[in-house]
Amino acid sequence: MNKADSAPALKAGDELVLVDGSSYIFRAYHALPPLTRKSDGLPVGAVAGFCNMMWRLMRDSVDDIEPTHLAVIFDYSGKSFRNDFYPDYKAHRPDPPEDLRPQFGLIRQAVEAFNVPCVEQEGYEADDLIATYARQAEAAGAKVTIIASDKDLMQIVSDNVIMYDTMKDKRIAAGEVVEKFGVPPAKVVDVQALAGDSTDNIPGVPGIGIKTAAQLIEEYGDLEALLERAGEIKQNKRRENLIEFAEQARVSRRLAELKTDVPVEVPVTDFGMRDPDAAKLIAFLKVMEFTTITRRVAEAMEADASAIDAGSVEIKHWHAAEGNGADDDPAPASGSGTDSDSSGETSLANGHTPQAFAASQAQAMRDPPIDTDKYETVTHKDALERWVADAFEQGYVAVDTETDSLDAMQANLVGVSLALQPGKACYIPLAHRASDGLDFGGETLNQIDLKDAISTLKPLFEAKSVLKIGQNLKYDALVLSRYGIALQSIDDTMLISYVLDAGRGGQGMDALSERWLGHKPIAFSDVTGTGRNKLTFDQVPLDKATAYAAEDADVTLRLWHMLKPRLVAERMTTVYETLERSLMPVLVRMEARGVAVDRAMLARLSAEFAQKMAGIEDDIYVLAGEKFTIGSPKQLSEILFGKLGLPGAKKTKTGAWTTGASVLEDLAAEGHELPRRILDWRSLQKLKSTYTDALPGYINPQTHRVHTSYSMAATTTGRLSSSDPNLQNIPVRTEEGRRIRQAFVPEKGFKLVSADYSQIELRVLAHIADIPQLKQAFADGLDIHAMTASEMFNTPIEGMDPMVRRRAKAINFGDIYGISGFGLARNLRIPRAEAQGFIDR
Structure with a gap:
């Protein structure tokens, strides 16, 4: 590179290169293969991509880019000035994937190792800093190249400012901006103001997309001119929206517009190119175990890599698969000193590829064999505190709750089980009682006081630094919420399995255990019994309860170790983390909230339906020529196909005629009146039995609301299913069905809003x-x-x-x-x- 160590001022002929570090991290993560550090499985794919990009920029003259000044710009981790006037700005962005979180800090350390300025500033986003530095350099007569593909930065493209997408090897100049937005760079912000941006929660104007916005801006000149003349728009809805949402469009413009006058704390003159210190850079690359680039850097800088020890890095937000990673507090991690002859940097622990690592985990989790006799029953507070401390130290723990009911809104917490390692699990009984039904108190049964246990477990369950692993955690989260615990930082093996193998079969723990561990867990009926003598779990003896409950946590932990690496190997991490896992807490709140129903209205409807059914029954008897039991398939088939001789009769394997809905619908479509009236009767009968008669029984006695349960892993299509009661199949095509829907009512001062995908x-x-x-x-x-x-x-x-x-x-x-x-x-x-x-x- 042969650049001076001084920091010269920018001048005509210079080239400033600004790297949008925050944007690049996400793009590298999603675009590049998943890489992890060979020695311990630390995710480093985005870091590897970043280091290779930096070296090419500094050494290989990418696309004729020869920077005289270079800096990497990052978003500030807190809120920006935009949140001051629009609090919802970027409010709904999902958390980054778990295996990306530790890489943010590592990439900042990589920038330092390359001896390049690393800039972020409180209150501003990276785009604002980039825009400001670009305009300063342009004013000095220098060229500017922005390493990014972010559409927002296209606002500042000019004759002297271009963007370059290193991943696509594509230059973005004014022509490409027009191709993207339909307008030149100077008008991009007006188009964005109209179209909005759902990713950043910029509202825009309803019904106007990029193409329409571009046409409007080209026709009227700019946003303000358009809004002033909105009354001239011919299309009714578009005109109405522009008038109604004019102020929203102005706010959207303020949100989308990049600041070019940030009072920057680091001057652009500090960005002069500097050679990296060979020893420092190679030490960083070696601790990351990037063998290939380590060799390239050493050769180019004429350094002896074997004589340079691996450095150390601070690792945050990482939970290693074998428990040797760091938690949210920084911890130094030394490299293994891998030399330039070691195998490639795409290896995982034990030198495996991601796929091989997942396979090795699957085999490893079968050992040690599950032995329920080795589980611990925790009956003293000091023992519980030890388990909690170990979980904090390790950074992850498997969790399961035991209750006395499947109804999470009424279930009492009976106990909690934890697992830290395969085979190392415990059960904490909290509300067991004698099996004869008499409650002799916790002291007699040697249990920790419920309040003491909750106060000890609450910090662990709510700690963001400790990953809580469970199977169908939505149920546990809902139960725990009723005890004042907000479960945070979670992984759900049921959802992981669902993302990976939705069409493979059941996602229940027993099925997964037999499928992946070759182990059949203790059945619930084995500890509670069946029939008239069946016990609730709070009556199960502690030794049996421990074997059953602790095994659940142990199995769940083993499944997590097996299935989680497959998300990386099969590139499904983002689907799981941004879609499935992030939805679960939302459903917990929805289920806890429930919905109110008008009991009196349901009673009136039930009586009305019964009266209508009676009238239809009379019609049916007239059409049939005799009375019969309408609900009897045998009697109905004899009337339809025997007595009346209607066509289309189909028989089952037993020789009986079928009278299912499809058969009756076919007959009704052909003009036969009796099947049509049978369908009408069945429709009312189903509405009555399923809704108007049954719904009052689901009203919670404490909340006086109905609390349905949403299953996230019951369909292969990804759709939720609702049960106990099923609120998804209430008909809307009939007047009766719509009236049942009217029985769901909001509280005073509230409104129910129906939202659905639009076509x-x-x-x-x-x-x-x-x-x-x-x-x-x-x-x-x-x-x-x-x-x-x-x-x-x-x-x-x-x-x-x-x-x-x-x-x-x-x-x-x-x-x-x-x-x-x-x-x-x-x-x-x-x-x-x-x-x-x-x-x-």
């Missing part, structure tokens, strides 16, 4: 099939189903009957999924010829 399948179709008209319709905020209904049924959109739109929706989605005319006829209860005509059109 999501059609949006995906528009994107994948690249249908310009459909994409534009969505960008303009148009209702596709209403448009279809208007065309199909010659009905104006304004004041359209919701049932007409619903029929058009069925046609749209049916067409997408290849429904037949017969199927559509059955869904809409219309003649087949009419249904086929809709599809053909």
Whole structure:
């Protein structure tokens, strides 16, 4: 490099290179293969990518970039000035993946090892600092290259300021900005103000996307001119939104606009290129065990790598797979001194690839064999404190709760189990009683006082520095929340397995244990018994309770050691951490909150449904020519196919005629009245038995609300399922179903809001099939189903009957999924010829 150690001022002909460090970390993490340090499995993939990029910049003249000044800019970890006037700015961004968190600090240490300025400033984002430094350099006559792909930085692209995406080897100049936004760089912020940015929680104007925003800005000049003349817009909805959300657009512009006048604390003159200290840089690369780049750096700098000892680094936010990592407090970690002849830097612990490491963990977790006799029953507070201290020191612990009910909103906490290592687990009984039903008190049964136990466990369970591992932790979190504990920093083996193997079978602990550990856990019925003599768990003797409960924690910990590495090996970490795991606490709050129902309204509906069913029964008897038990499939089939001789009869293996819904719907679609009335009767009977009669029984006596349970791992599609009671299948197409929905009521002063994806399948179709008209319709905020209904049924959109739109929706989605005319006829209860005509059109 042969650059001076001084810090010269920028001048014409110089080139300032600014690296957006914060952005690069995330891009490197997601774009590059998962790498971990060979000696202990520390995740280092993003660090490796960063070091290679820095060396290329400083040594290899990437894309004719020859910096005279260089700095790496990071986001400040706290809030920025934007939060002062808009608190929700970036409020909903998910936490970074667990295996990325330790790499943030390591990359900052890498920058220091390269002898490059590392800049961040309180109250400002990296983009603001980059914009300010770029404008200062441009004013001095220097060229500026920004190593980033962040669209926000495209605002400051000019003749002398370009962006360069090192991962795609792509330069971003003014032409590329126009290609991206449809406007030149100076107008990008106005487009962003209109379109908004869901990632940063910038609201924009509803119904306006990038393309429409660009057209508007090009036509009216800038945002303010557009807002002043919003009344001239021809499209009704667009005009109304621009007028209604004008102030929101102005706020969005303030949020999107980069500051170019930050009072920077580190002057740009400090960014003059400096050679790294060979010994310091090589020591860092060796402690990270980056063999290839260590060799390249040593050769280029004419240094003897073998004579340089590996340095040390501070590691934060890491829980090593074998428990030898650091927690949230920094801890020095020395390298193994791997020399330049060692194997490549893509190795994991024991020299394996990520896939091989996952396989080795799967085998290792079968040892030692599960031995329930070795588990500890913790009945004294000092023993509990020792377990808690060990968990804090280790940085992770498997957790399970035992209760006396499957209803998390009414279950009493009976005990807690912990596991620190395979085979090292305990059970902490808290509310056991004699099995004859008499409560002799905790002291007699030798248990820790419940309040004392809670006060000891609460700091552990709420500590962000200790990872809590569980199986279906949503249940445990809901139970613990009722005891004043907010479970934080979690991993759920059920959800990890679900992400990896959603279609493979059950995700319950017993199934996973047999599948991966080859071990069949103790069955619940083995300790509680069955039938009339079945015990609740608080009546189970402590020795049996310990064997059962501690085994659950032990098995869960082993499963975590086996399954978690597969997330990295199979590139599913982000799916798990940003989608599944982050949703769980939300569901806990939803379930705890519950929903109020109008008991009196349900009673009225139940009586009304019974009266309507009686009327339908009379119609059915007239059509059948006799009375019979409508709910009896045998009697109904004899009437339909025996007495009346209706077509389409199908028999089961036992020879009985089937009278399922599909058979009756086919007959009704062909114009037969009796099957149609049977379907009407069944619909009311189901509504009555499933909802109006059953829902009052689910009302919690303490909260007076219904608390459904959402299962996150029950479907292969990723959709949630609701149970106890099922609140997802309440019909909306019938008047009766809609009236049941009206029985769910908000508290005084509140409103219930219904939210759903807006025509999501059609949006995906528009994107994948690249249908310009459909994409534009969505960008303009148009209702596709209403448009279809208007065309199909010659009905104006304004004041359209919701049932007409619903029929058009069925046609749209049916067409997408290849429904037949017969199927559509059955869904809409219309003649087949009419249904086929809709599809053909």
